Amino acid sequence: MIAETVCSAVSAAGLGIAAVTAYRKRFLAAARLAAYSLVPVGLVMTGAVEWVAETAFSPTAWAGFGVLGGAWLLFVTTRAVERRRGGTRKERRAARSAQREAVAPAASAPSLGQGVARPPATRPAAKPRAAESGDDFSDIEAILKKHGI
Numbered sequence: 001m002i003a004e005t006v007c008s009a010v011s012a013a014g015l016g017i018a019a020v021t022a023y024r025k026r027f028l029a030a031a032r033l034a035a036y037s038l039v040p041v042g043l044v045m046t047g048a049v050e051w052v053a054e055t056a057f058s059p060t061a062w063a064g065f066g067v068l069g070g071a072w073l074l075f076v077t078t079r080a081v082e083r084r085r086g087g088t089r090k091e092r093r094a095a096r097s098a099q100r101e102a103v104a105p106a107a108s109a110p111s112l113g114q115g116v117a118r119p120p121a122t123r124p125a126a127k128p129r130a131a132e133s134g135d136d137f138s139d140i141e142a143i144l145k146k147h148g149i
Helices: 002-023 027-046 048-056 059-085 089-102 129-146
Strands: none
Touching: 002 027, 002 048, 027 048
16 A cells, blocks of 8 residues: 555656656656656556565565576576687587688688789978978068058
C-alpha cells in the first residue's frame, strides 16, 4: 500500500516538473519528463510493484538471483577467454590454414612492377629578400601618399 502511494506521489511530482518545463517552452524535455514520471504509475497498475515487494523479502528469490549472477559471470568469463585465445581450436586451425592459402608463393616480390625513374624534384630558386622588401615599401609609400600622409 505504501509503495503504491510513493509511486503515485513520484509520478505527480514528475508531471508537475514536466508542466513547468513545458511552460518554459522546452517541449521535448517536458515530454521526456512526462514519460519518465508515468513509469511508476504504470508499474503499480500492472502489479509489478507488488511482485517486487514480495520478491524482495523472499530468500529463495535472492538465491535464484545469485544463481543467475553466477551463470552470467561464467558466461562473460568464457567469452573473454575465447576472444583472447582467438576462438575454439577448430576455428584457430581453420584460420591458420586459410592464412597459408592466402599467401601466394611470390608474395615477397613487389607487385607494382617496374616503376618509372623520375629525377628528384627541385625547388625553384628563392628570390632575394632585399628586392621584396623594397617592393613592399614602395607599396606602403603609395598608400600613404594616396591618403595624404
